[in-house]
Amino acid sequence: MPSLHDAARGRILFGGDYNPEQWPEEVWADDVRLMEEAGVNSVTVGVFSWAMIEPRPGAREFGWLDRLLDLLAAHGIGAVLATPTSSPPPWMGALHPETLPRTEDGALVNYGSRQHFCPSSPVYRRYAAALTEDLAARYADHPALTVWHINNEYCTHCWCDETAGHFRRWLGSRYTTLDALNDAWGTAFWSQRYDTWAEILPPRRAQYMRNPAQELDFKRFTSDALMECYTAERDIVARHTPHIPVTTNFMPLWSGQDAWAWAEQEDIVSVDVYPDPTDPHGGQYNAMLADMTRSQARGPWMVMEQAAGPVNWRDVNHPKPAGLNRLWSLQAVARGADALCYFQWRQSRQGAEKFHSGMLSHAGEEGRTFREVRRIGAELALIGAEVSGTEVTADVAVLHDWDAWWSSTQQGRPSSLVSYTELVQTWHRGLWESGISTEFARPGGDLSAYRMVLVPQLQLLGDAAVDNLVAYVRGGGTLVCGFFTGVVDTDDRIRPGGMDARLRELFGIRTVHEWWPLDAGATVGCDGFDGTLWSEELEPDGSAETVAAYRGGELDGLPAVLRKGTAWYVSTLPGPEALRGLLGRVAADAGVRPVLEGLPPGVEAVRRGALLFLLNHGRSPAAVELPGRYVDLLTGEAADGGVELERYGVAVLGDVRA
Template structure:
């Protein structure tokens, strides 16, 4: 199917399938097989949350029903991602082995229920997982239907049980080696919290310690490492039987509970679950930019290799504050947006709506009515036809000359900090504004952590790089000296990897690169604004006054040149935008949170100066976004209209439009929420 899974290059189209919910009526399975053909479906994810069906009582296994499902699907042209069922344990296990259930931060053990309500450290849960996954591997690892292993489902959460406390202590001792190093890293002399034994270390708790920021960071790192260790434990028996079957674990939208960057080398394929809130409180263009940034974040984990959209909804969800239907055309558009940003699949949760329980009103391909005569089914079928038309796009890559640093550990530290704005410094929104300005120009962007290699990029943007870990400042300085262009902002270079402030003046390890010294930072209330005005003849040829909110850095230029200054308050005349030339490169510093209009003007000027080629050379109407995938022979430009009205895009040359197989010249007419894929021969 998709080139990253098999050698047969076909876009994957499918869904989570839970036939065990309908085992009482075999005719439903027969009807599903008929409907799958109509919807142009070629893959299903099966076995998710099936543990109770596969092992109804301890040590008694039933795989015959799964044999039938996989065999019949394959006979009807549908392959499978076979899941390990560890996302939820059966009731008999919770009853007999209560230690498998998680203990919350209040040190109280949970009752049976929910998903991922199990301890990744529990010896019993690990033993039962090994038994189950070994049996799955022995039975299915050579089955031709199995494209890959779907490991568990949406890993997340933590456990504070005795097993996890001991594992955390061992993790901390291995990291710091001595108590002196631990106490210095966590700055425990504050409030007389000095540790005199590693046995005193425990996880943060609301009725105990949760104000030692280094400890909070290390707990989150431990949770990531422990989850990754459990993932490796799950994969081991699968790879032992057949190492050639790829493995994936479906990630979640802008999730901060785990550092996904730590998983990238263990995953054969990155996949994620996308559920944007279209047509809601935020305009669709903002939602489109946010979703595009997520796609680029997950694609960038594997250095630009295609990823898989493992879950999406063909209509609505049941868990968002307001669960709105997708307007006509939006499902097709949002599905192809994933492909535009590097996905080789479009898959849904789920195929057929559940009759009961918490997700019975969550969107699905087959509604409760049970037939194909629905708007949603017709739109899913349209996606299936479009994916067939995009066969030659499978396996193609996105080449980005711009990187945006969005770092999970930096995010943890910023959001745990006390001051300067405890009502929110809005790291995520700020990163999105920089991304949105670049994306609106048709620029392909990689979204990476601060530890990644910077050398492939002409421009690296790092908004609010609050935590600069060891070696990162030196790497950025070397990148600029060798000719790179770097953009950073206020609230950067403040702390190290254990959340200790850098001494000697902010922005710490970035001070030489940026050529400024930050003396103070002012926090503005919601609804309070300052402004900054460009200096005449500034290097970017910017012209005008722009509004500023939330945070204003009071910085002094050292080797940097001032491009803009503040208009108001006691720091009127202080630099608001600077540029520093260092070696062969330059570093820009935005001293305050500017409005989106400024970011659009700033990056337009900077992209022009750097001669970075956009994905599309024509002028894009407001609300139209583009992304480009490339092979050695051709480029594929996705032109996407996120407006509820039709638009016309002026073309710079003739293209073949793959979805219609027609040649388009001069003007490209896009319907409301319309999309076109333009092929450009190299």
């Protein structure tokens, strides 16, 4: 199977989305000149070019793309060639309105933007396949082609009649019989029993709350329906070019795609990463997305998009302070990225994204943005051969699961203040601030390589996943589990006792009498810390140690944190400092150590292969003590016993001598 390593060939791929069709052709020569100056060796082309290639049904206008790819090849710049199927041309919506998606209210989503297609539409799929076939056949042997990029940011949802029929077929395959579906969905509640398959619809707008099991299955179906679109195009290009790796870009923490399942269908796992430059936790968020994507890729991965400066879709779009683009870019490389790309190369002068930054901003080649891009390109050239293809290892895994996430968003839950993604980020932050390397894993996956496994929250856990966690602990692993976990099965059915019985035995809990969610801003006193967001009325079975008890209120004296052997249960959310301390204590007991001891606040240390990356996320310089002799590959200077990092500074240290 082709890989990112094959495409990179011992380098870090560096570049971005290139949309030359927005510019007069005489600009192209200037583009490639500046690309060479910036060290760009890869650009993504064709993402939104469907109307340029097929201006009317069945037409093919490849001449401009021929000239573009020839120009790139002549200058040694590789092409990540996209199938432009994420944005159908206006003629498709005008001639075939049935290809347009409908909202859950039944309203038509018209063309005039992007992603305006129904994934279940056979007409859309037929046109997309025909265009992909011709694109792959024409450029299969082109020397510029290095990677196939299918579609772009699959994020379309649809509730139309075509989707309804597709949903029914998907359900038929999953359940076989209506009796099985009625049981899984609990349709005895509110007189929802289905007598024929034709009665079943997507969860459209309803009078009151909708069936949560139906909504869960529709989310599963939507991910699968989009994947059918992806695999159809992937199979076409793979048939023409079995030696060229294929990807499609995930959006960070996008709920609409089960990225674990999607990653198994990709040669390269790629993601679009856009931390907010004003977010004080932006560096940790960037690290978390890198850890998650690397785990899905099971090795090196690709930043398909990031911003060189401001974006255009926040309420206030702040530019990146000087040095932050470089810091976050090299942080991604430190955490396993072998490709570093931007949206986009040249900032647009027209259209909805004309205020979204580019590598080459409106200020041109003399602008600060391009100067910083040029520096990043030069530094990637210095370290590429040393870092490309190397691994990042970790002793700790955070469990993350789309079914559990989807289940946690249903209406009628105990607290709408509980956000699955915020919990994942909060727990990851506790490890990141402690300097502990982390990966992500599926609850049913192989956990044997990890000394410690964290479960911030998994409301839904299937039987196999529960058995996997129990076996992990029985095998000597350390498990730390957050509140409201193991509450429902895969059909979103509540487990007796308020938690799966096997987990209750694992943690020493006889029963969960009540869940006690907290109001916004409220806290509950515990031994040594305040709990936030949530608490639980637990009855222990006498086999576990109460590490911390609730103090005051209705739960006074009841356990807040339980420990039974190497299994820990945390029934509230400790504040950031308390959570960091708890996770650090458990990690130390499990034999997990930080990458580098004694780091100043805001400095991150990551080992990738034989290299040690030091990254200063602070706005002031920082001095880092080192346990040996190193050479900074970025400067060529020795770093014996210590190194000084400027504001947002980075050092890449190699040639370790004890």
